[in-house]
Amino acid sequence: MTSLLLGNTVQIKEINETIKQVAPTDVSVLITGESGSGKEVVANSIHRLSRRNDKPLIIVNCGAIPEGIIESELFGHQKGAFTGAIDERKGYFEMADNGTIFLDEIGEMPLSTQVKFLRVLETGEFMRVGGNKNINVDVRIVAATNKDLASEVTNNHFRDDLYYRLRSINIFIPPLRERKSDIKLLFYYFTDSYCKENNIEFKGIDDDAMDYLINYSWPGNARELKNFCESIIVLNPYKKLSLSDVKKHLQADKREESNSLPIIIGKSRESSEKDFLFRALLEIKSDMLDIKDHLSVIENNKNGQTVNNEDFILSKDRILNMKMDEIEREVLIYMLDKNFWNVEKIADILDQTPRNIYNKIKKFKISKEDRWERN
Numbered sequence: 365m366t367s368l369l370l371g372n373t374v375q376i377k378e379i380n381e382t383i384k385q386v387a388p389t390d391v392s393v394l395i396t397g398e399s400g401s402g403k404e405v406v407a408n409s410i411h412r413l414s415r416r417n418d419k420p421l422i423i424v425n426c427g428a429i430p431e432g433i434i435e436s437e438l439f440g441h442q443k444g445a446f447t448g449a450i451d452e453r454k455g456y457f458e459m460a461d462n463g464t465i466f467l468d469e470i471g472e473m474p475l476s477t478q479v480k481f482l483r484v485l486e487t488g489e490f491m492r493v494g495g496n497k498n499i500n501v502d503v504r505i506v507a508a509t510n511k512d513l514a515s516e517v518t519n520n521h522f523r524d525d526l527y528y529r530l531r532s533i534n535i536f537i538p539p540l541r542e543r544k545s546d547i548k549l550l551f552y553y554f555t556d557s558y559c560k561e562n563n564i565e566f567k568g569i570d571d572d573a574m575d576y577l578i579n580y581s582w583p584g585n586a587r588e589l590k591n592f593c594e595s596i597i598v599l600n601p602y603k604k605l606s607l608s609d610v611k612k613h614l615q616a617d618k619r620e621e622s623n624s625l626p627i628i629i630g631k632s633r634e635s636s637e638k639d640f641l642f643r644a645l646l647e648i649k650s651d652m653l654d655i656k657d658h659l660s661v662i663e664n665n666k667n668g669q670t671v672n673n674e675d676f677i678l679s680k681d682r683i684l685n686m687k688m689d690e691i692e693r694e695v696l697i698y699m700l701d702k703n704f705w706n707v708e709k710i711a712d713i714l715d716q717t718p719r720n721i722y723n724k725i726k727k728f729k730i731s732k733e734d735r736w737e738r739n
């Protein structure tokens with residue numbers, strides 16, 4: 365993959381020039397643009413074209429980490445800093461030492477954490493949670509957001525001093541609908557790559573179908589176009605794409621985006637809400653069963669034999685009186701406790717993304733004070 369943004373519009377060429385200019389320096393960069401417009405591609409390019417490219421690029425999604433634990437995730441903590449901090453732990457800033465840290469969704473960073481972050485930006489120094497000595501790191505900072513940070517400042521959700529500091533180098537990626545001549549180029553790039561990977565011979569697209577794509581609004585930007593290219597080829601592998609294929613497909617995509625449940629026309633709002641809740645419950649239940657499966661596999665592996673009822677963290681009697689959410693919450697507390705809040709490890713064990721685990725921690729309002737106890 366190319367290390368710069370693909371595109372032949374003036375806007376993209378200028379962005380690529382800026383990337384080449386700033387990459388070799390250590391200056392902090394703020395990348396803005398709608399979702400799917402390529403912010404992560406830019407962050408990767410900056411790191412790869414810098415002298416730090418053989419050092420780590422640590423990607424942190426500030427929006428996915430619950431407020432209660434973001435400071436210890438970013439800056440680490442000392443042993444005993446809070447209940448459950450059995451060992452000291454390095455934060456992402458220390459892990460990124462000599463490399464680059466990419467703080468995605470920076471607009472979601474809590475105000476209290478922003479103070480500490482500004483200090484790192486200005487001095488390269490911070491303290492671990494519960495620590496009393498300054499830690500110095502050499503980290504290049506790249507941040508991104510799809511929010512309008514200026515209005516976040518006006519609403520007191522974002523510190524003005526941090527905003528002025530961050531925006532001194534701002535790379536703004538315009539939405540795809542404002543750089544129409546990139547659409548065709550990206551369409552061929554995404555279809556060609558997909559066809560090559562999957563040994564499909566691409567049969568092309570009619571002119572009026574391409575015109576339709578060029579005039580479509582692409583609210584999900586390049587990501588939406590990429591998904592569109594891949595799925596339309598899966599569904600029409602042996603034919604030249606026509607205007608009606610394209611229209612049908614874009615409408616189907618829109619339906620999927622607006623609601624994953626098929627809404628039956630004529631149904632009352634309450635009953636579709638009921639369907640939605642029911643579906644959500646089913647999903648939780650299936651997640652729960654997955655977690656249970658994984659736990660019993662782990663226990664099995666440990667014992668090398670059959671699972672004894674005592675080995676389960678919840679007794680049969682308790683399960684019968686618990687709601688699905690309560691069971692899931694308890695299992696998660698157990699995993700967090702057992703693994704010293706190492707979310708990456710837990711995600712790995714449970715075959716989930718760390719983001720999923722963070723979302724559950726947020727959803728169930730679990731904090732580091734919550735300990736697992738058998739009862």
Ligand SMILES: Nc1ncnc2c1ncn2[C@@H]1O[C@H](COP(=O)(O)OP(=O)(O)OP(=O)(O)O)[C@@H](O)[C@H]1O
Nearest residue numbers: 369370371398399400401402403404405510586587
């Ligand atoms: N100009 C481009 N050239 C090639 N690929 C691109 C370009 N822009 C985006 N993409 C691809 O589109 C997808 C979305 O891009 P990316 O993840 O960088 O978006 P983002 O701005 O970070 O979105 P979000 O705000 O949702 O995190 C990725 O698969 C990326 O490789």
Ligand SMILES: [Mg+2]
Nearest residue numbers: 400403404468
């Ligand atoms: Mg992104």
